Amino acid sequence: xxxxTLAEKILSEHAGHEVRxxxxxxxxVDFAYVQDGTGPLTVRRLxxxxxxxxxxxxxxxxxxxxASPSPRLELSNDHKLLREFCERTGAILSEIGGGISHTVAAxxxxxxxxxxxxxxxxxxxxxALGAFATGMGSTDVAVAFAFGKTWMRAPEAFRVxxxxxxxTGVYSKDFMLHFIGTVEADGATYKSLEFDGEALRGLSIAxxxxxxxxxxxxxxxxxxxxxxxxxxxYLAAHDRAGRxxxxxxxxxxxxxxxxxxxxxxxxPMVSKPHFVxxxxxxxxxxxxxxxxxxxxxxxxxxxxxxxxxxxxxxxxRRIAPGLRLIATPASREVHIEGMRDGTFQxxxxxxxxxxxxxCGACVGVHEGVLADxxxxxxxxxxxxxxxxxxxxxxxxxxxxATAAATAxxxxxxxxxxxxxxxxx
Amino acid sequence: xxxxxxxxxxxxxxxxxxxAPGRLxxxxxxxxxxxxxxxxxxxxxxxxxxxxGDFVVGGRNFGQGSSREHAxxxxxxxxxxxxxxxxxxxxxxxxxxxxxxxxxxxxxxxxHDGDELRVDLAAGIVENxxxxxxxxxxxxxxxxxxxxxxxxxxxxxxxxxxxxxx
Numbered sequence: 001x002x003x004x005t006l007a008e009k010i011l012s013e014h015a016g017h018e019v020r021x022x023x024x025x026x027x028x029v030d031f032a033y034v035q036d037g038t039g040p041l042t043v044r045r046l047x048x049x050x051x052x053x054x055x056x057x058x059x060x061x062x063x064x065x066x067a068s069p070s071p072r073l074e075l076s077n078d079h080k081l082l083r084e085f086c087e088r089t090g091a092i093l094s095e096i097g098g099g100i101s102h103t104v105a106a107x108x109x110x111x112x113x114x115x116x117x118x119x120x121x122x123x124x125x126x127x128a129l130g131a132f133a134t135g136m137g138s139t140d141v142a143v144a145f146a147f148g149k150t151w152m153r154a155p156e157a158f159r160v161x162x163x164x165x166x167x168t169g170v171y172s173k174d175f176m177l178h179f180i181g182t183v184e185a186d187g188a189t190y191k192s193l194e195f196d197g198e199a200l201r202g203l204s205i206a207x208x209x210x211x212x213x214x215x216x217x218x219x220x221x222x223x224x225x226x227x228x229x230x231x232x233x234y235l236a237a238h239d240r241a242g243r244x245x246x247x248x249x250x251x252x253x254x255x256x257x258x259x260x261x262x263x264x265x266x267x268p269m270v271s272k273p274h275f276v277x278x279x280x281x282x283x284x285x286x287x288x289x290x291x292x293x294x295x296x297x298x299x300x301x302x303x304x305x306x307x308x309x310x311x312x313x314x315x316x317r318r319i320a321p322g323l324r325l326i327a328t329p330a331s332r333e334v335h336i337e338g339m340r341d342g343t344f345q346x347x348x349x350x351x352x353x354x355x356x357x358x359c360g361a362c363v364g365v366h367e368g369v370l371a372d373x374x375x376x377x378x379x380x381x382x383x384x385x386x387x388x389x390x391x392x393x394x395x396x397x398x399x400x401a402t403a404a405a406t407a408x409x410x411x412x413x414x415x416x417x418x419x420x421x422x423x424x
Numbered sequence: 425x426x427x428x429x430x431x432x433x434x435x436x437x438x439x440x441x442x443x444a445p446g447r448l449x450x451x452x453x454x455x456x457x458x459x460x461x462x463x464x465x466x467x468x469x470x471x472x473x474x475x476x477g478d479f480v481v482g483g484r485n486f487g488q489g490s491s492r493e494h495a496x497x498x499x500x501x502x503x504x505x506x507x508x509x510x511x512x513x514x515x516x517x518x519x520x521x522x523x524x525x526x527x528x529x530x531x532x533x534x535x536h537d538g539d540e541l542r543v544d545l546a547a548g549i550v551e552n553x554x555x556x557x558x559x560x561x562x563x564x565x566x567x568x569x570x571x572x573x574x575x576x577x578x579x580x581x582x583x584x585x586x587x588x589x590x
Contacts, residue, residue, distance in 0.1 A: 024567045026587060040453050041493060049581045067449060074450035081453075121491040121515055137493035137519035139577045143587055151567055151589045185437060186485035190514050219485065221514060275437055364446030384441040384489055391445070391465040 003250025005157040006224045007192035010132040010247075014115045021156040021254070030114035030131075032144035033061040035101050036068070037363070038119035040078045041138035043085045046146060055148035057090030061109065063101035064094065068358035071366040091145070099331030099357040102126060102299040105133075106209060107333055111235070111243040112227045117144050122299050122381060124215045127193075128208035129234070130227040130247040135216060155190055155221045156256040157249075158183075161197035164264035168423055169416040171309070172207035173301055173379070173399040175200075176214045177269040179259070181279030189219030191256065194249055199263040201226070205234040206305040213300045214381050217276040268414050270377075271397035274385040282402055282414040289396070289412035292374040293324045294403050295388075297355075298362045301379035301400050302330030304337045310404035311346040313418045318351050320410025325352030326368045328360030352407070364389030377406045425545050427505035428553070429477035433537040434466050436483035440516065442466040443487070443495040452494050459498040476503030479543065481535050483509065487516025493523060500525040506543055508532055508550060508561075521568045522577040528561035535559075 004012065004020075011019045014027035034042045039062050046052075054060045062082050067075040079096075086093035094104055101118060102125035110116055110126040116133035117123065123135040136150070144150050162175060180187075193215045195201075200211070208225050215223025225231075226248040235244050267281040296302070296310050307327060319325045327347045329335040335357050338344045344354045361368030362380040370376055370393035378388070383395035398406070401415035401422060408418075415422060434442075442465045444458060451458040462471040463480070480499060486509035487495060496519045499507060506526035510533075520527040526545050535541065540553040548561035564572070567589040574580035581587065 024565060024589065026589065037449060037452060038492060045578055048578050051581075072450045074453065078453055119491055119493075121489065123491075135491045135515055137491055137515060137522055139493060139522045140518065143577065143581060146581070147586055149587055151587060153565065153567075185488055186511055186513070189485070189511065216515075219488070219513060363449065364441075365449045369447070382439075382441075382489060384439040386441045386445045386447065386465045389447040 002254060003252035005192060005253040005255070006194050006226065006247065006249045007132060007155055007157055007222060010113055010115060011152060011154050013113065019154045021154050023154050024151060025154065026149050026151050027115055029117055029144045029148050029150055031059050031105065031109050031116045032118065032141055033063060033101055033105065034119040034138065034141055035063045035065050036078055036082060037066045038138045039082050042119060042142045042145065043081060045139045045142035049142065049146065051146040054089050054091060054145050058092065059148070060145045061092035061094060062086050063098065063104065064096050065100045065358045066363050067365045068096040096358070097332060097356050100299045100302065100359055102213065103302065103330035107238050107331060111240060112231060112245045112247050117141055117150055121216045122213050124220070124223050125209055125213040125299055127212035127215060127223040128205060128225050129231055130225060132222055134221050155192040157192040157194050158188055159255040159258045160193050160195050161258065161260045162199035162263045163197045163260065164199050164262045166199060166263050167266070168419050169268055169401055170266045171399045171401065172203050172210045174266055174269040175261070175263055176211045177271055177279050177397065178266055180214065180218050180277050183218050185217060185275060185277040186219045191220050193218070193220045193223040195223065195225050201228065204305060205230060206303040209303065210300050217381055268399060268402050268416065270402065270412065271383050273383055273394035273396065276382060276397065282412060285412060289375060291323060291377050291406050291410060291412055293326065293368060293370060293376040294407040295326045295361045295368055295376060295378040296400050296403050297328030297330060297360050298380040299330060300381045302328060302334065304334050304343065306379065306400040307338050307343045310400040311343045312421045312424060313401065313404040313408060313415065314350040315346045317408050319407045323407060323410050325350065325407045326355065326361055327352055328355045328367065329357045331357050361388055377403050377412060379403050426542060427477050427545065428540065428542045429475060429479055429505050431479050431481045431535050431537060431539045431541050432467065432470060432474060433481045433535065436485065437488060438466055438482050438486050439489035440487060440492050440495040441489055444492055444498055455494065455497060455501060458494060459501040462498045462502050471502060474502050474504065477505045479541050480504050480507045481532050482507065483532060484511050486512050488513040491515045493519045496520045496523050496525045506545065508535065521571050524572070524576040530559040530561050
């Protein structure tokens with residue numbers, strides 16, 4: 001019998017029978033969630049279906065992260081609707097200040113081998129822990145809330161291999177931008193990305209989460225990492241030591257395509273306006289790009305490690321005149337740890353603003369909406385026209401190091417200029 | 425069912441931010457108002473000028489980005505008969521099935537802005553009345569066909585009392 005990919009293994013377990021790429025199956029769902037932008041519609045869909053009880057409220061969650069705290073009465077009323085829903089059904093409520101759904105899901109709820117569906121496209125983030133996690137619409141998640149199951153087409157897999165060692169100033173974000181530039185925004189549509197190779201296997205969970213988070217930017221359904229000792233330690237540090245499982249694809253699994261990269265040859269990358277696959281090495285952007293705002297945070301790069309890297313550059317320096325720096329921790333855990341170890345102090349002393357945890361400026365709702373003609377360098381996952389609230393503004397996507405270097409210089413800057421700081 | 429109307433062309437990579445912009449996040453519980461801004465950041469005149477039965481015609485990867493189901497819902501609320509594109513982003517396509525917005529995969533290079541189209545949804549055939557070109561969309565997998573035939577995912581669940589695609 002031919003071996004299985006990670007995606008096939010997890011879906012087969014949850015279907016109760018063997019599932020191969022291309023086949024359809026109804027699968028059990030271990031954890032389902034919505035956020036404040038998609039949740040109100042889920043609540044209304046459940047009402048329309050006549051569903052009053054959830055299959056298992058301890059496996060259903062609502063995250064107030066997109067408009068957090070609410071800047072408008074309409075959104076306050078949406079929050080009220082969601083709070084009342086959680087009270088009525090017993091679903092888990094993650095209040096404002098709790099953080100971004102995907103980050104909190106990794107910290108507190110998702111385990112290796114789980115099937116996870118969320119009404120948010122970046123639900124694929126927790127693929128970093130070896131979970132088949134994928135984004136869907138509000139109605140699909142309503143069905144998961146109601147019955148604890150969903151339908152899936154088992155995806156064909158792309159094996160994405162990163163070999164070698166990351167140079168100083170080059171991170172997992174740069175790798176993923178390079179990969180997306182290679183396959184383009186629809187190059188992996190419907191596929192499972194399965195990451196491998198010593199460079200990727202050697203990443204911290206934060207580094208893996210950044211990669212899995214952006215799987216959807218290549219069109220993929222999931223972005224899966226095998227589990228290992230790093231996964232085990234992460235779960236143990238989050239009170240879930242007993243939930244570790246060793247998971248890997250079979251050596252003879254079938255892949256539709258295989259990509260191999262030597263990460264040692266990579267350079268700091270950006271996605272230029274207005275598409276994620278419009279990538280370039282920072283040093284190849286000819287003319288200086290004047291930047292008005294730098295935003296560090298999000299489910300892509302808003303974890304402690306990301307802020308610590310940025311702080312290495314910011315410490316003892318001031319941000320450039322005419323530039324604003326906004327830092328938004330992805331979760332309460334990140335917020336607390338970054339306060340405790342002085343990371344966020346470095347941001348404030350450099351002239352930046354640290355907000356409460358959440359999606360922050362990334363969704364264009366609040367906490368850093370851009371003005372006409374402005375340019376932002378952001379560590380998030382999308383730079384579509386209008387993404388940060390203004391279709392007449394431009395967004396470059398980058399790593400936390402590139403973002404911090406840019407904040408200090410005022411123009412888009414290769415972080416290797418600060419190589420000595422980054423090595424420390 | 426046959427629908428006839430005018431083509432509104434959009435390029436490649438139309439995102440859900442083009443369709444339902446993040447700055448209008450606060451209108452997601454007020455869909456009639458949000459629909460007035462449908463596709464505003466791609467073609468500002470679209471929502472106020474589109475006629476019932478007209479078609480949204482995209483290029484590659486239509487609907488990429490956010491999972492917001494509000495995007496296909498407001499396209500449908502504008503009276504659009506179907507969305508035609510060379511390819512669709514995964515979540516958007518699934519949402520179209522769930523909310524009952526017909527989405528057909530065809531080579532849209534054969535369609536120009538303002539062309540008159542006649543679409544047979546059941547057969548997946550697009551006829552360009554203006555140019556005479558005829559396009560055929562691939563048929564959908566049975567799971568999706570079943571949800572569409574039931575009238576969307578909410579009606580599917582009401583009819584079967586659960587999820588039943590096999």
